[in-house]
Amino acid sequence: MTASKMRGRIGYAAGLFGWVALPYLAGSVLSWQTFGAGIGPAFFPPAGVTVAAMLLNRRSLWPVIVAAIVVAELAVDLRYGAGLGTSAGFALANSVEPLVGAALVLAWCKGPPDLRERADLARFVGGAMVLGPLVGGVIAGVTTAITTGTWSVIEILHWWAGDGVGVLLIGGPILLWRFQFRLLRARMLETVLVLVAMAGLTVVSFRLGIPPALFLLPVMAWAALRLDMIGAVLCGGALAFTANSMANAGYTTFESLDLRAPGQLAIAQVFIAVVVIVAMLTAQEAAGRVTAVQQRQTERRERARLETLANLGQLLSCALTQNQIGDAVLGQVINDAGAQALAVALVNDDGTALDWLAMGGYPNFAAYQFHESVALDESTAATDAVRTGEPVVIRTVAEYRRRYPDNAKWMVASGGAAVVSWPLTAGGKAIGALVLAWADTQPLDTAQLAYTSAVGTMIGQALVRARVYADEHARAAVLQAAVLPTSPAAIPGMDVGVSYEPADVEQGLGGDWYDALELPHGQTYLTVGDVVGHGLPAVEDMAQLRSAGRALAFQGLAPAQLLVALNTFTRQASNGKFATMAVAVLDPATATLAYASAGHPPPVLRRAGTGTVIRLAGAHGPVLGPVERAWYREGHIEVCDGDILVMYTDGLIERRGQDIESGMARVQQLVAQWSGDEPLPAACRQLTQTLAPPPRDDDVCVVAVRFGAIDVNGSADR
Template sequence: MIASRVRDRIGFGAGLFGWVALPYLAGSVLSWQTFGGGIGPAFFPAAGVTVAAMLLTKRTMWPVIVAAIVIAELAVDLRYGAGWQTSVGFAVANSVEPLVGASLVLAWCKGPPDLRKREDLARFVAGAMMLGPLVGGVIGGVTTALRDQVDWPMAIVHWWAGDAVGVLLIGAPILLWPLQSHILRSRMLETMAVLTGMAVLTVVSFRLELPPALFLLPVMAWAALRLDMLGAALCGGALTFTANGMANAGYTTFENLDLHRPGQLAIAQAFIAVVVLVAMLTAQEAAGRVTAVQQRQAERRERERLETLANLGQMLSGALTQNQIGDAVLSQVINEAGAQALAVALLNDDGTALDWLAMGGYPDFAAYQFHDSVALGEPTAATDAVRTGQPVIIRTVAEYRRRYPANAKWMVASGGAAVVSWPLTAGGKAIGALVLAWADTQPLDTAQLAYTSAVATMIAQALVRARIYADEHARAAVLQAAVLPTSPAPIDGVEVGVSYEPADLVQGLGGDWYDALELPHGRTYLAVGDVVGHGLPAVEDMAQLRSAGRALALQGLPPAQLLVALNAFTRHASNGKFATMGVAVLDPASSTLSYASAGHPPPLLRRASTGTVIRLSGAHGPVLGPIARASYSEGNVEVVEGDIFVMYTDGLIERRGQDIESGMQRVEQYVADWSGDEALPSACRELTQTVAPPPRNDDVCVVAVRFGTSLGDNDSQGTTLS
């Protein structure tokens, strides 16, 4: 292990030595041959290479960089006849310079600088571009002054100017490259045009002796605004290389200044440095403004996503079928914050294909190509997400073309740029896929993927609920149809009419029920009831209470005792734990109707002879439920042929904005207006539609019984007995 680490370290060191030595040699040769003649702005590119190398590597590797500097510097200087003493002085100067500059920048920035930040750029300029080259300039300038017998201050300025520009125009792009090279790659032709334009305009400016700012500043501004700081730095490099080449060829724009050549050099270098720095600062400002706009747009999109999720959750909570779920997703998710197109696919029953539940936003020709389903074995983003249980994230058309070449033409024709396919899971298994598509390039960042995941989770949960609901509704419908016929069986001596209207007209399920049963000895059992709850639990309670009531009635229990026994049954067998019920037993031998109530509205009796409606309120008792030792009173009334007995549930008399007493009075008045010989089934339906028209908040059940000739010979109108 140790030997391996040593080999790796040696290999890295050798590579670092080469990466520093080779550019250093090239920059030094250019400095000697091309940038050292005339009075033009000669600069030292190698200075930027060395300081950037130190800023990007650990301090433990700096000796390798210093070794590369010393060996390359000695090789070049001796090759051009500088002599050993001068070469050693230059090697020391060019070694100390990056050591000082890099150390200061690292200390001030607490690590490698991010030149996109204004503070780090200022620290880089102060440490690597100003102080480091100044220290190197002192050593190198004194060495030059001793060799060439020139003024050492001017020699120091000459050195400092060349190295400072080299640090700015070579070191800065090296540091910016990992952070911003993608901008240049995405605008390759524009980058080449700007750099070429800068070089050409520099040549024209120098050849015609025109003010450099006339041509160069607009190009630098364009580079800063379009290509960011890296583009501005590279454009400055093109300016510097070209300007130094022109100066070496005898062309310059600063030779008319009343200064010595070193002074002219300093002015030229300062001009280039200021132009480049201004361009870089312009790029920073533009990038900051663009970032602020993007952040505001991102915040707006995030708010829209949250609003979409809230609205989608609300809509899905009320979606009971797969089609309703698909409509909700289409209405909420296709938007600027969501996607331009989407599709929801579900695994079919045999697990061999995906059926499209919803699809929107795609052009007609593209939607047609999907047909109604896709085989699970076909290579698509949706099928891959279902097979693997992992999301498929595709950010570019090129990536889609690589993964799904057979379908790429449809994505291109549809104008798609990015696709995400997210599995819909239930119980740890994929049951389908949500496919989102965008017409514009998308970052598909954490926020977008979290949004997609949330939408997929909500859809999957809604689909599970819809499947459970469908199964539950089917069972409830079968159970209700089995125990609650649409019309009662014929009973000798009485005519029965029924109207049953559930509050949910679409699903048709409710907890209200009725019963009319012929008992031994010519008696008749009548009942209406209303259980607490909805759906399958309510239907199950209704079925149990109706069946138990029948069984108790067949045993001969009178109404009050029947409710006592049924209350005990309800405590142990009810899902909702509460129910109201009205019970009546007709004994034709005595022409008596006995009745009892468990928290139920009082029944009505319409007298045949006068049309008078009597409210039978002589029976009382609590609702059926977890009430120990409940007791119920019983009422009795004598009836005659033609009298009509009406029982109903509270849905008939309870209306929003209306008290119960007003509702009961309306029912009494309506029943009093009957002629007495109408068909009871149609009369009950008309009563329901008139007094409690849809939309209803509760189920409505009405039972009307007309007594016939089986009653005893009794012409009395009867009275209510306790």
């Protein structure tokens, strides 16, 4: 270990010691002075600090936490007159308690608990709140018995209840903070009002002797429904702090019970814990129902977007002029995307300005302001997208005002709140921009942007077709070059090689395609496909399927789900009416490759360690297009550093007089002969030349991917 890493670990340990010891000291002093009612702590917040610290840190740091507990406990106990033996016993009890609670919760939850999940909440309550404090209470009871010579179950109950409620009301918010603090920040005033209302009503209830549930449960329910679980537990914390302070001042609500004061205080803590847990369960139920509604809404939006893409694909496939393209986009996209306004702009022949091809949804005065063209050197969302080749995404009016202060007045006057300007490209060069505007603030999440990207890709493809439609070969060539690069884009942590050889060598046109695309969260989308036919219709189908596949992959669909959605798209939007396709998605978080096939030859995987070649034939389904409500099987396989995935189209293995099985076996044999570290582009070309030399009857596309290192946590080495 280097000196710098050692210093970093020592510094972190020292910081952890301070973060545990200081709150422990403060909470202990508060417990003795404010929550003791003259008989010792009834509500012990440090119990929540210590167990949360252990749950959120690796076990090798637990000795640091125990040291902080011992130092702080001895300091406080000795300060308040406890003997050294008693102080040592209490330090042992408060050290063993979080160790037992954290160890049980981690074992049951397989890691730090997510209290938003009902099962994890139950495990947290059972391990950290019940069993851990119970063990601590028994040790403290033994310590007290040795010191005083008397044994008392009430004292154990007193300790257990005070520490248990401390775990719930202090440890709970700490564990929930990383998941839900944004909700509190968004509703800061409401949070403060709820906490103040809870504290105030608790004081009133104790002073007037009114049953606390009468006032407190409605406030707790409001906190649970509006502020989720963290609001409920914080509200419970306000209740516990206030109720125990009132008890310390001589006001109690359980004096009618035939119990000594420690027992009454313990029952009060149990009452608080039950109220809070019920509120947390209420919050879980409410959150679950809200999530279900949101999921249904999201599914409806995604279905509508897929239908829009299919319809737009049909319309654009028939549009042969720029005006027809503009009309199709205005008629299909503006409402289905949810946007209130839309504009399509193209770079003029001189390359100096953007000319508006189509514009709809804008107020007349705003449309008139930009009715002709905009110089490319002006600072606007559309021109920036064209100049940089990158989308411009603006979610609020304030953000628009910061970026484009000169045009903000038109944004405000037209009632706009969010804008996306997406570059329209051909051959890697921006030729225009698609602008969508919303009257309401938008999240502009991955799904919305993926939809916009797919629309922009379709518009770009249609514009390319419109510019060269008089010459079929030129149109097909430009379209294929626009959507099918000659070499794959670089993907961190992967080595990708491609060989693409069309059957028509002179024109270079075909329906085979491939894609290698980095997805959000580090995943990678890999595919090869083949549409029926050659020439312009095949290239059009290839372009639409490749773009639609990209959009679906960006939405996070698994391979089998992606093929189901693409099957519907193929039936509605393709010329040939069917295609084959193999899809694979690498998830570095699990080092797992998910794959599926729609009537396509199965990929093969060469293992780096043994050189063994595996045929991934366990996931298959019908070809895309002809089958309604098609279903596809999905396979999964773990991959390792240096493994090579080879995907190919049927032109590599189909020969007159040779069955397909022989061709696939020949692919496995040749890939098995690879050394494992050869340049993949050259290896793909050699495979093509060996198995499918010219003249060819069909297009051939071969993609080979060598996976980078996968670390112990399952993340790709990037």
